Amino acid sequence: MKHFDAIIIGSGQAGVPLAKKLALAGKKTAIIEKKHIGGTCINVGCTPTKAMVASARAVYQAKRANELGIEIHDIKVNLKKIKSRKDGIVESFRSSAQKGLESTKGLKIIFGEARFSAPKELTVLASDGIEEKLTADWIFIDTGAKTTIPDLDGLLEVDYLTSTTILDLEEIPKHLVVVGGNYIGLEFGQMFRRFGSKVTILEKSKRIMGREDEDISNEISEIFKGEEIDILTETQIVRIIKKQKNQLILDVKAGNQNKKIECSHILIATGRTPQTEKLGLEIAGIKTDKKGNVLVNEKLETNVKGVFALGDVKGGPAFTHIAYNDYTIVYRNLIENTNYTISDRPVPYCMFTDPQLGRIGLSENEAKEKGLNYKVAKIPMSQVARGIETNETLGMMKAIVDADTKKILGASILASEGGEIMSVLEMAMEGGITYDRIRYCVFAHPTYSESLNNLFMKIED
Template sequence: MKHYDAIIIGAGQAGTPLAKKLAKAGKKTCLIEQRLIGGTCINDGCTPTKTLIASAKALHYYKIAKKLGVEILQPKVDFKTIMKRKDDLVDSFRASAQRGVEETKGLTLLFGEASFISKNEINVKLNDGAESKLTADWIFIDTGAKTVIPDIEGIREIDYLTSTSILELEEVPKHLVIIGGNYIGLEFGQMFSRFGSKVTILEKSNRIVHREDNDVSEALTEILEDEGLNIFTKTKIAKVSQNKKGVITIDVEVNGEMKKITCSHVLVAVGRKPNTDALNLINCGVKVDDKGTILVNKKLETNIKNIWALGDVKGGPAFTHIAYNDYTIVYRNLIEKANLTTDNRPVPYCVFTDPQLGRVGITEDEAKKQKLDYKVAVLPMYVVGRAVETGETLGFMKAVVDAKSKRILGVAILADQGGEIMSVLQMAMQGGITYEQIRYGVFAHPTYSEALNNLFMKLED
């Protein structure tokens, strides 16, 4: 039984940099990965999807080019080339990440499935068929999450797609039905609609992106429907079936009325759940909730001393940047003797629909629930000079501010480059800059950020 100072289970966006940094700090470290280095982000998430979205965006330029006085011949989708570009980028990013691990002195990389024997002992079923037993003083769990398959009659008998398997398609679906109207489903829906698929989205809530304010949801719905997506809310799927020719039939209730929808492909995008089933956490005593989410405190410590959980497996916001920040908190606390916690850290995110939805801080709905003394500023993109010049006038900027302190409490930027605009306001929030300072600030002309002057000018009305 081999002993290490630290074992990291899972080579995602928290586990990989943590393993490297611990090894460089002189800790004898082992990184265990069952599948691929890089986690969801590199292999099944950010890198491949945003690469495909860029190809879909190029098709969109064809539609707006005429408004800009440019005539373009009817574009042709070369799906094999699009997918090859995606694969090449993923392979390159993954290879770079693995090379970084393998070249780190003091760091051992094992490919296999890890499970607990006790609170400091790990069994690894290696992918080559062998087994290895390890012990460690510190153990870090970064096993991520996987697609939730809803309890729908017939769903497991059809060839459904997940956010992972859809990335392996060899041709554009004729009719793609997406179960779930949130971030993953909307990105794939708009992307494949632009590639030429008929797309239908089925959302059980009364609106898509239901965690956002109603005006954000309504605006995004209108944008997507104008592009040709069919969006049904308040839906309840009774059953699904697939015939011998591969045609899928969905019996669904929409606003109390039963419908039959036939399609070629179904993408399940109703949420994700933590990868804890194979860990045998009962052997080490680490507590989980009823969904299998590992429970941690604000320092990412589990209830068992010297076992931590990072990234999606611990629940909370399932974003790459949050997982990476988890690593920095744990590493700095252990090695640099800091006293960092997850309290009050910003949780920015960007939905890569087109236009993008950049979000940070609280929504207007949340401000109401908290009974805050707040104001709201809204600026449509069609009055933003830069947006008019580029022909990207869909969406709006929205900010929730504290009426007394004039601090920014939250923003939603549904706009071209919405994530970048949001990041400007996030920096203001972190630095305590008031909306009044931004209102009178000097920004380069003509940029999207310059429109923040006009956004906060709305509060003077």
């Protein structure tokens, strides 16, 4: 039986840097990966999808070029070439991450599947078929999450798509039905509409983007409708029928009406499930919630001392940057004897539709639920100079501020480069800069951030 100071299960955006840093700190370290180094983000998440989003935006910009006085004819979408470019970027990122691990002294990479056989013991079935037992003082679970497959009548009889398998398409779907009207579904829906697919989005709730404020949700809906994307809310799938290859019929109930939707492809985007079912957590006595998320305290430690969970597998905000921050917290606490927790960290995120939705802090709904004394600042992008000049006038900026302290509580930026504008406000929030100071701050002209002057002028003191 081999003993390590630390073992990381999974090579995502928390696992890779943590393994390297622990090894460099003198700890005998192993990282176990069942398939590809890099986790969801590099292989089937952020990196490939944003590469393809860039291609979809190029199509959209080419079709709108006439509005800027540029005439472009015969626009063709080559999905095989788009996929090839995406695959090349993924391979570059993945190989770079793997080389970084391989070149780290004191770090062993093991390709295989791990399961707990005791609280601090793992049984690993390596990719070469050899099984071995490993023990460690510290074990870090970084196994991520996968697409949640809903229980729909007829779904298992058809070749449905997930956010992973849709990335391998080489032909543009004739009619893509997206099940789920949140971040993943909306990004793929807009992407394939721009590639040339007819797209229908089905959402069981009253509106898409149910976690966002209603005005933001409505604005996104209008933008999508402007691109001829059909959105059906309060809609449930009753049955899926396969007629022949690339011909499906969906019986749905939309509100009080029964409808039939014919389509060629169906994408399931109804959420993510933690990958914990094969870990043998019950053998180690590691507690999970009803969904299978590993339960952790504010320092990311499970109920078993010395066993930690990082990234999507623990539930909570499922973002790459949160997983990376998880790594920095546990590393500094264990090696540098700091006392960091996850309790008060900011949770920014960006949905890469076009325009982007950048979010930080409290929404208006959340401020209202907390009973805070708040004010709202809003400005449409059609009033932003930079947006008008670049022909990017869709969307809006919205900020929530504390009426008493004048501190910024949160922001929703639905705009071209919305994530970058949001990050400016996040820095202000981190630094305690109040909205009245931003109102008169000198920004370079003409930039998107300069419009924060006008945004906060909407608030009457």
